[in-house]
Amino acid sequence: MKYVSTRGDTTERAFCDILLEGLAPDGGLYMPQRYPRVDAATLARWRGLAYADLAFEILSLYIDDIAVTDLCAICRRVYSRHVFGSDAITPLKSLEPGVALVALSNGPTLAFKDMAMQLLGALFEYELGRRGQTLNILGATSGDTGSAAEHAMRGKRGIRVFMLSPQGRMSPFQQAQMFSLQDANIHNLVVEGVFDDCQDIVKAVGNDLAFKRAHRIGTVNSINWARLVAQVVYYFAAYFQATKANGEKVSFAVPSGNFGNICAGHVARMMGLPIERLVCATNENDVLDEFFRSGSYRPRAAAETHETSSPSMDISKASNFERFVYDLLGRDGARVKALFEHGAFTLSPDEFARIAGFGFVSGRSAHADRVATIRDTWARQQVMVDTHTADGLKVARELRRPGETMLVLETALPAKFAATIREALGREPERPPGFEGIENLPKRFTRLPADVQAVKRYIETHVE
Ligand SMILES: *Cc1c(COP(=O)(O)O)cnc(C)c1O
Numbered sequence: 001m002k003y004v005s006t007r008g009d010t011t012e013r014a015f016c017d018i019l020l021e022g023l024a025p026d027g028g029l030y031m032p033q034r035y036p037r038v039d040a041a042t043l044a045r046w047r048g049l050a051y052a053d054l055a056f057e058i059l060s061l062y063i064d065d066i067a068v069t070d071l072c073a074i075c076r077r078v079y080s081r082h083v084f085g086s087d088a089i090t091p092l093k094s095l096e097p098g099v100a101l102v103a104l105s106n107g108p109t110l111a112f113k114d115m116a117m118q119l120l121g122a123l124f125e126y127e128l129g130r131r132g133q134t135l136n137i138l139g140a141t142s143g144d145t146g147s148a149a150e151h152a153m154r155g156k157r158g159i160r161v162f163m164l165s166p167q168g169r170m171s172p173f174q175q176a177q178m179f180s181l182q183d184a185n186i187h188n189l190v191v192e193g194v195f196d197d198c199q200d201i202v203k204a205v206g207n208d209l210a211f212k213r214a215h216r217i218g219t220v221n222s223i224n225w226a227r228l229v230a231q232v233v234y235y236f237a238a239y240f241q242a243t244k245a246n247g248e249k250v251s252f253a254v255p256s257g258n259f260g261n262i263c264a265g266h267v268a269r270m271m272g273l274p275i276e277r278l279v280c281a282t283n284e285n286d287v288l289d290e291f292f293r294s295g296s297y298r299p300r301a302a303a304e305t306h307e308t309s310s311p312s313m314d315i316s317k318a319s320n321f322e323r324f325v326y327d328l329l330g331r332d333g334a335r336v337k338a339l340f341e342h343g344a345f346t347l348s349p350d351e352f353a354r355i356a357g358f359g360f361v362s363g364r365s366a367h368a369d370r371v372a373t374i375r376d377t378w379a380r381q382q383v384m385v386d387t388h389t390a391d392g393l394k395v396a397r398e399l400r401r402p403g404e405t406m407l408v409l410e411t412a413l414p415a416k417f418a419a420t421i422r423e424a425l426g427r428e429p430e431r432p433p434g435f436e437g438i439e440n441l442p443k444r445f446t447r448l449p450a451d452v453q454a455v456k457r458y459i460e461t462h463v464e
Helices: 015-019 040-046 051-062 068-078 113-131 144-153 172-179 195-207 209-214 225-242 260-271 287-294 321-328 333-342 349-358 367-381 387-399 414-425 452-462
Strands: 003-005 030-032 092-094 099-103 135-140 159-166 186-192 250-255 275-282 360-364 406-410 446-449
Touching: 003 015, 015 113, 015 225, 030 225, 051 068, 051 225, 068 113, 092 225, 099 225, 099 387, 113 144, 113 159, 113 225, 135 144, 135 195, 144 159, 144 172, 144 186, 159 172, 159 195, 159 452, 172 414, 186 195, 186 452, 195 209, 195 452, 225 250, 225 260, 225 406, 250 260, 250 387, 260 275, 260 321, 275 287, 275 387, 287 360, 321 333, 321 349, 349 360, 360 387, 367 387, 367 414, 387 406, 387 414, 446 452
Parallel strands: 099 406, 135 159, 159 186, 186 446, 250 275, 250 406, 275 360
Antiparallel strands: 003 030, 092 099
C-alpha cells in the first residue's frame, strides 16, 4: 500500500515514511491510494479473532514495510488486557434496546486517544530504532491528547516529548495525569496563556524548518494516518460484538471535534464493514453539524470558539475533515486544494447530494442536553457517562430509527470531567482503581511565558 496527498501530490510514499511525517509537503493529508475491500469470507474469518489479531489483520492491509512477525508482536503487546483492562479491549455496554456504548476509554489515560496513541508509541520506537534516529515530539494539548501521548511515549528509547499546556485550564485530574509523570523523556511545559497560544507556538516552531531539522521535531497530532488506521479496528470489533451474522447492519454515533474518530468509521465503511449510518455529534461548536445539514463549511476563529463542558470537542477547524471531502469529491486533489486553501466553502447541490451515499448524518448537543443525558442515563440504567459521550448519546437517541442498532463511542470516562458530573448527579464520578489520589502525587513541570523563543531555548537545552 502506498500513500498520496489529499491536495494532488501523487508521489507514492511508504507507510513508515508517512508515519514520522505530519502533513504532506503540499499541505494535504496522507491517504491510502485505495481502500482494501473486505469481502464476506474475510469478514466471517475475522469475526472470531481476538482484538490484537484483528488489529494485526487490518493494519497489515495498510502496512507492508514492517515485517509481519514484528507487526504481530507490536499488536499483541499494545492491545493487551495489561494496557486496556479486559480481553475484549473495547467491550460493549448495552443501554436501552438498540443502543449500546462502545467502551474505548479503559486505557492508561481514560480517553479513547489511548487506542491509537499506544500503537503510535510502539510504531515510533520500532521505526526510530530501525533507522537509528531520534525524535523530539512537540505538541499542544487542552488535556486528553497530551496525557495519552505522554503515557504512550514515556520511557521509550529515542523519543522525547515536549508538551505545551495552558496554565490552569485543564481539569485537576488531567493535570495530575500529565504532571505526575517522572520519566526523564517527558517534559511538561506550562505556558502562561490559553490553548491557542500553545498551538501558535507549536506552529511557529514547525514553520522554522532549520530549527525543526536541526532538532528533529515531530508531532503526534490526529492527522497522522497511523492514528486513524488504529481507530478503524474498533469499528470492526464493535460490529462483531453487536451482531450475530455479517448480513446485519449497525450505525455509529461519534462525539466529534477534529473528525479523526468518525473518519476512521468512514474508512471502515469504505472497506466494506456493514455500517448503515455514521452519526456525527458536535457540541456548541457545531461547524461539522452545519456542514452536514447545509453543505457549507465555515471554520471559525479562536474567538468564536466556545469553551464548553465537553472541552475536547471545542474545535472549529476539524483537521481530519479534509480526508472525507477528498473521498466525497471523487479524490479530486486539485478541487480539494482549492477548497481548503480558501478556507470556507459551500458544496454544489450535486456534491451535497452525495453525502447520503456515505452514510453521514449529524446532530448537535449543548450543555443542558449533556447534563440531562448524564442524569437520565444514570437514573434509568445506572451507567455514568462523561460529557463527550453524553453529546454522542443525546444525538444518537434523537436520530435513531426504529429497528436501528446504534453504537455510541464512549470517548472518555467521567472521572476526567468531574465538575459536570457533580452538577448533573450531585456526586463524584466513579474513579477506576489505581487513580485514587493522583492529584496529590508530586508534580513535574516547567512554567514558561507564551513566547516562541523561550520554548525553543528550552528544547535546545534539553536535547543532546
Ligand atoms: C479527542 C476527543 C474527542 C474528539 O475526537 P476527534 O477525533 O477529534 O473528532 C471527543 N471526546 C474526547 C473525550 C476526546 O478526547
